[in-house]
Amino acid sequence: MTDEAHHAPHPTTGQYVKIAILLAIVTAVEVALFYIDEAVDMAGWDGPLLIILSFFKFVVVIGWFMHLRFEKPVLSRFFAGGFILALSLYGIVVGSFLVGLVTR
Amino acid sequence: MTATAERPSKTIFRRPETTEGFWSWITTVDHKKIGIMYGYAAFVFFIIGGLEALLIRIQLAGPNGDFLTAAEYNAMFSTHGLTMIFLFVMPVSAAFMNYLLPLMVGARDVAFPRMNALSWWIFFFGALFIYSVIFFGDVTPPLGVEGVPGNIDPSEQTLLGGLPDGGWFLYQPNAGPDFSPGTAVDFALLGLQILGIASLISAVNFIVTIFNMRAKGMRLLRMPVFVWMSMVVAFLLLFSLPIIAVALFMGTFDRAFGTLFFQAAGGGDPILWQHLFWLFGHPEVYILILPAMGIVSEVLPVFSRKPLFGYAAIVFAGGGIAFLGFGVWAHHMFASALTPVAQAAFGLSTMTIAIPTGIKIFNWLATMWGGRIRFTTPMLFAIGFVAMFVIGGLSGVTHSIVPSDWQQTDTYYIVAHFHYVLFGGSIFGIFAGLYYWFPKLTGRMMNEALGKTHFWIQLIGFNLTFAPMHWLGLQGMVRRTWRYAPETNFGPWNLAVTIGAFTIALGILVFMFNWTWSKRKGAASGLDPWDARTIEWTIPNPTPHYNFAENPRVTSLDHFWHMKYDEDDEGRAVRKDNADEIVAQLDYDGKNPKAPIHLPNPSYFPFLMATGLPLIAYGIIFHEGLAGKLLIAIGAVITIGSLLGWGMEPLEEPHGGGDHPVEMAEAH
Amino acid sequence: MADVIEATETHAEDHGGHGEHESFGIDNRKLGMWLFLSSEFLFFGALITNYMVYGNDTFGATVVPREIYDIPFTSVSSFVLLMSSLTMVLAHHSLAAGDQNGTRTWLLATALLGSIFIGGQVFEFYEFINVYGMTLTTNPASSAFFMLTGFHGAHVAIGVIMLMSLFGMSRRQGGLSEGHGMNLELVGLYWHFVDIIWIVIFTIVYLLGAV
Numbered sequence: 001m002t003d004e005a006h007h008a009p010h011p012t013t014g015q016y017v018k019i020a021i022l023l024a025i026v027t028a029v030e031v032a033l034f035y036i037d038e039a040v041d042m043a044g045w046d047g048p049l050l051i052i053l054s055f056f057k058f059v060v061v062i063g064w065f066m067h068l069r070f071e072k073p074v075l076s077r078f079f080a081g082g083f084i085l086a087l088s089l090y091g092i093v094v095g096s097f098l099v100g101l102v103t104r
Numbered sequence: 105m106t107a108t109a110e111r112p113s114k115t116i117f118r119r120p121e122t123t124e125g126f127w128s129w130i131t132t133v134d135h136k137k138i139g140i141m142y143g144y145a146a147f148v149f150f151i152i153g154g155l156e157a158l159l160i161r162i163q164l165a166g167p168n169g170d171f172l173t174a175a176e177y178n179a180m181f182s183t184h185g186l187t188m189i190f191l192f193v194m195p196v197s198a199a200f201m202n203y204l205l206p207l208m209v210g211a212r213d214v215a216f217p218r219m220n221a222l223s224w225w226i227f228f229f230g231a232l233f234i235y236s237v238i239f240f241g242d243v244t245p246p247l248g249v250e251g252v253p254g255n256i257d258p259s260e261q262t263l264l265g266g267l268p269d270g271g272w273f274l275y276q277p278n279a280g281p282d283f284s285p286g287t288a289v290d291f292a293l294l295g296l297q298i299l300g301i302a303s304l305i306s307a308v309n310f311i312v313t314i315f316n317m318r319a320k321g322m323r324l325l326r327m328p329v330f331v332w333m334s335m336v337v338a339f340l341l342l343f344s345l346p347i348i349a350v351a352l353f354m355g356t357f358d359r360a361f362g363t364l365f366f367q368a369a370g371g372g373d374p375i376l377w378q379h380l381f382w383l384f385g386h387p388e389v390y391i392l393i394l395p396a397m398g399i400v401s402e403v404l405p406v407f408s409r410k411p412l413f414g415y416a417a418i419v420f421a422g423g424g425i426a427f428l429g430f431g432v433w434a435h436h437m438f439a440s441a442l443t444p445v446a447q448a449a450f451g452l453s454t455m456t457i458a459i460p461t462g463i464k465i466f467n468w469l470a471t472m473w474g475g476r477i478r479f480t481t482p483m484l485f486a487i488g489f490v491a492m493f494v495i496g497g498l499s500g501v502t503h504s505i506v507p508s509d510w511q512q513t514d515t516y517y518i519v520a521h522f523h524y525v526l527f528g529g530s531i532f533g534i535f536a537g538l539y540y541w542f543p544k545l546t547g548r549m550m551n552e553a554l555g556k557t558h559f560w561i562q563l564i565g566f567n568l569t570f571a572p573m574h575w576l577g578l579q580g581m582v583r584r585t586w587r588y589a590p591e592t593n594f595g596p597w598n599l600a601v602t603i604g605a606f607t608i609a610l611g612i613l614v615f616m617f618n619w620t621w622s623k624r625k626g627a628a629s630g631l632d633p634w635d636a637r638t639i640e641w642t643i644p645n646p647t648p649h650y651n652f653a654e655n656p657r658v659t660s661l662d663h664f665w666h667m668k669y670d671e672d673d674e675g676r677a678v679r680k681d682n683a684d685e686i687v688a689q690l691d692y693d694g695k696n697p698k699a700p701i702h703l704p705n706p707s708y709f710p711f712l713m714a715t716g717l718p719l720i721a722y723g724i725i726f727h728e729g730l731a732g733k734l735l736i737a738i739g740a741v742i743t744i745g746s747l748l749g750w751g752m753e754p755l756e757e758p759h760g761g762g763d764h765p766v767e768m769a770e771a772h
Numbered sequence: 773m774a775d776v777i778e779a780t781e782t783h784a785e786d787h788g789g790h791g792e793h794e795s796f797g798i799d800n801r802k803l804g805m806w807l808f809l810s811s812e813f814l815f816f817g818a819l820i821t822n823y824m825v826y827g828n829d830t831f832g833a834t835v836v837p838r839e840i841y842d843i844p845f846t847s848v849s850s851f852v853l854l855m856s857s858l859t860m861v862l863a864h865h866s867l868a869a870g871d872q873n874g875t876r877t878w879l880l881a882t883a884l885l886g887s888i889f890i891g892g893q894v895f896e897f898y899e900f901i902n903v904y905g906m907t908l909t910t911n912p913a914s915s916a917f918f919m920l921t922g923f924h925g926a927h928v929a930i931g932v933i934m935l936m937s938l939f940g941m942s943r944r945q946g947g948l949s950e951g952h953g954m955n956l957e958l959v960g961l962y963w964h965f966v967d968i969i970w971i972v973i974f975t976i977v978y979l980l981g982a983v
Contacts, residue, residue: 016862016865023854065861065964099445311807312803315798317795342810363909365912365919371912372915376822751955
């Protein structure tokens, strides 16, 4: 997050509504992907796509609705720290169980 | 308190105003009082945990001991671990942090004074809740293993045998509903959950205090090392407690509501418990040791009369230990079904922990090197810490070599290792801190002769207790086993260990006598008894309740030292004036010294709110009856009700007891 | 690492110049809330891990969560929760603009949407238990499912209680003061956080099913 972001004006009501509409559309796309994968097998492409889309929603809610984009960078560092720590630790745990399933 | 015409606001209760007597302790939000309560409570549990250890040692003094039953022995080693870790070392560290953090950063209180009180009361009631197992707990024999020697008929349950008996790690499914059917383990699971809430609140509070409440000019790299280590500990707590919270919920649900998370017979996987437990459990060991490292980093420079060598390196090494500490948890699980790759990876990551730890050790040694060392009691304990911790650290490195670890797993070698780091480390550091800051607390000095006696008795007793455990462990003596056969030849060393344990107890008795005596009769300490370096010594002893008469300003690391000393041409330190003179001339910002000081007002709500949680916990344990359901409801109403009352109560009454112009005048 | 600390430092001195303390220039309560929320990642992470490990663990039972999800229904309740984030941010926005009526309306709307979400979850649980016979104790997969979504639901419920307390305060004379503005912001942060956790749960648990 740059200093520019810090001084950027806060969104207006109209912008918030637009962001919400965007989020709603992404959610609709996600659900659609689910059904498309049911109908025609997407050969494993649905998983990464869904994860990318939900991560996009995740970032938008944090950045705009939670105002993190407009806060001091130190808050982003803590928050990202918690998220990345959780992701790495639990990634290793889940990974070790998956490996266990394969080798069992 | 100053008399003011206006009465404090009224929400549910009249705002408490008293600053003396029983109610002042119940309603206080003063970090110093909270710290003192934390400290005394922790010490009571230190005694209890110590007595449990002595019972264990009596049982093991000779082969085929028959002092305890197997069930009692299981309960003793489990509650000894739980008590020492969660009810002694953690709260006593919290006591130091509570008392010292605001003083060291130059603030009048922590960032959230009422939450601080809440944290303490939640700890207090959580600790009472765990030990209330004596009245409510029962241990029924595990399913299908009646008649196994050591398992007892419920009618023969003894007082001690009714304590939680699943180990401090509460491994599943041993601590699950099938193998520990009574309620004893529920008390441990839910009690730890409650203590976790207390620690989480403290962690947030301390981080915000350190970030936002520092005196003017106290940049992050001018903070005392104890403050740094407290911050690191707070982050470790912040990120590791939620993990154990989930694990404890899962364990509780397995026992109370029949979920199948860890019940191998129902498809659950006990290894998941090990992962979640040690994801928390390994950061936890750094939570136990880092405050002591902080204390030692304060004590060594003062008595070596040199600045701390490699301040920044020690600070970053502390952060590094914490960071790496999150990545080594599986070395507690080498004997479980980990893949070879995972074992190699975690073995390597464990070895890397030695690097930041080594940096600290060498910096401490370099601090002492060439210094004019004064061998006072706090200094002796600090040196003892360094020496004993090195031994414990080295045996720790041997665990990182996986095949070697398999050999050591579940033997007394492990017991020796973690007592060298936790007793030789944490507890020696804690005693260094107690002797060092006693004048801050009381305005008196602890007796040096008794203090040194205590140190030497404890050092000898400690090594007599835990050094032979290395050898016993390598010879194959297994942990958590209530007796051993005479043919093993474990007898002689075990007797030595038991004698050592009683020697430690003698040392602690000397300390208790010294503390009680010195509190009343100790020599007056004056302002700066140790020729200290940090700003908590610029205010009178004992600390006035408003801490700093004026908000201090800081211009350097070891600020107080630089106020007292100049350098001559050859770079030697030259005393400017005595400390009292220097402090008397302090004029931080030229403010009117009689300006009123605003302190947060006492409150009933933290105490009240904390009573709700154990009620809910009792309710969960006895949820099958009507009484249990009622307890959950009452506990929830108390908790939510006091939260609302709290939300409506201002932190400082606009014209209440928070102003202290009178004492201000006295202070100058 | 030293750079990071120095960088933060400069920042602290830029903004801490006015108060009595050296600080990061962030309100204490707000900093505390962000710290708490960062730790909540570890909390929900453990619950999600739990579900990912056990999601396929039928252990002989005939019914697993992933086979009985009602995706259209859950999509609607996900949408409801997502929109409650919008109403929440509008409540905050209104208060900042001094619009007390707007604040009240949007607070109530947020609480209402949250309650609809909880209602949907209750209905889902009811269906799973009574129609499909999948309870908390059927198999590790069901245990993990109920534990994860249940704890999330509990978080939403606590959020609704906080919103209603704020709504109650806003109806008193003069509405919410500037001091309450921070309370509203904190509740808002919590509320959005609960929403982002649901975004993750909806994708990982419902759409992707179990790993």
